[in-house]
Amino acid sequence: MSGHHVSHHVAPKSLYYLIFALLMIGTAVTVIVAYFDLGAFNNVVMLTIACTKALLVVLYFMHVRWGTRLTWVVAASGFVWLLIMFGFTLSDYLTRGWVGGTLR
Template sequence: MSAPHEHQHQHTKDNDDATHDDHLHIVPPRTYIIVGTILLIFTALTVWASYLELGVFNPVIALFIACVKATVVVLFFMHVKYSSKLTKLTVGAGVFTFLTLIAMTLADYFTRAWGRW
């Protein structure tokens, strides 16, 4: 009876430690160097892709690369990967709200003239 209880206690303590570590999580310079390099490579990639003639996929690829870059910045430079659930939820809610607003607005404007020509 006491063994599982002990285990449970141990488990909680570990969790507490993890939470504590999250607050004081220090992202090492190695991560920043890798992330910075990835961002520069993706910048070169998006400029190179813009010289290709891809029709409708030019903006799609450019915005996809921009989204990847932004995600990397948010996760590592802005520490969201190592942040509390509250921060993760805040960022997620913000991005979701923004995407909803922009998608509904654009859906309206882009379809207003449908069937009128």
């Protein structure tokens, strides 16, 4: 196969420092928000920040930002499959309380 050249993209150090700063800020915000009782919204904020942090790590520290399309697909597939597993399992747990939810 032709074109076997790794993307030798060298990110500037300043970009890494910026990502690091964003990750630290995200952590601080998570901790602060946790002190306020926002009901279910606590989880939304917490997971949004965590997903953003994870995305930053994947895109920049793990170089997916400059990766091939295949790398994007592989990286995404793990999370998609996780959501499939969560979603279908919860389709059981969250509907058990419905009318006639279980066979027993």
